[in-house]
Amino acid sequence: MIREPSTGFKFYVFFLLVTCIIATARFVKIWRLARPFNIPQENAKIALDKLRLTVSSFLGWIVLTILAWGILTSFTLVKICYQLMDERVASRAAILFVIIDFATALNMALLVVLILYLARWYLLKRIERLLERTETR
Numbered sequence: 001m002i003r004e005p006s007t008g009f010k011f012y013v014f015f016l017l018v019t020c021i022i023a024t025a026r027f028v029k030i031w032r033l034a035r036p037f038n039i040p041q042e043n044a045k046i047a048l049d050k051l052r053l054t055v056s057s058f059l060g061w062i063v064l065t066i067l068a069w070g071i072l073t074s075f076t077l078v079k080i081c082y083q084l085m086d087e088r089v090a091s092r093a094a095i096l097f098v099i100i101d102f103a104t105a106l107n108m109a110l111l112v113v114l115i116l117y118l119a120r121w122y123l124l125k126r127i128e129r130l131l132e133r134t135e136t137r
Helices: 007-033 041-087 092-136
Strands: none
Touching (some): 007 092
16 A cells, blocks of 8 residues: 655655755855865964854754654644544554654654764864864964
8 A cells, every 4th residue: 555645744855855955055165165174274263153153053953853853743643643533443554654654754854963963063073173273373
């Protein structure tokens, strides 16, 4: 039995794709400005400010991704519960589809959050190195 993904799920997948595209664009932009091991001293302050701004932005996207998954999950759960109440019979297949949908949405959300978290972690390490470098000079 094959079924079409819900409209909410399609919007959620679109949101995850947009999140990845935005994160990648910001990461590439900061990479060009503050190349590893090659930041000119005159650009150090600008690079540090941009790195901090990007790290803060990634944290916001991480939280937004988790919140979007929670909202999708709660709306889907309510919709399925109403459908099961209308049928007055809870088939195992319907319950399994709900579990599969939740697991798939959670996996996608966690993958995006992992990518953003690793990028944020990398940028934080770059900030630390840049601060150490500017303090020693």
